[in-house]
Amino acid sequence: MTYTYEIRELAPGQRLVMSTADGPFPMETTYEWSDEDGGTRMTLRNRGEPTGFSKVAAPVLEAAMRRANARDLRRLKQILESAE
Numbered sequence: 001m002t003y004t005y006e007i008r009e010l011a012p013g014q015r016l017v018m019s020t021a022d023g024p025f026p027m028e029t030t031y032e033w034s035d036e037d038g039g040t041r042m043t044l045r046n047r048g049e050p051t052g053f054s055k056v057a058a059p060v061l062e063a064a065m066r067r068a069n070a071r072d073l074r075r076l077k078q079i080l081e082s083a084e
Helices: 052-056 058-082
Strands: 004-011 015-022 027-036 039-048
Touching: 039 058
Parallel strands: none
Antiparallel strands: 004 015, 015 027, 027 039
């Protein structure tokens, strides 16, 4: 799935909120970071309201989003750990 996002809120090292400018349906993605046990905890939340065909396909889209998020997070972890 391809989306174009716009940054809505940025608090460096704490919070990033983006919303779709273009994509299958409107969606907002929030990343939050906090210190935890000598490391960093990142929380990711996606919110959206599918319409039209996307509403019918929502269960499939949700599964695809989860897979894409998991893949992106694995890649991000790999990048961050290789920079140490």
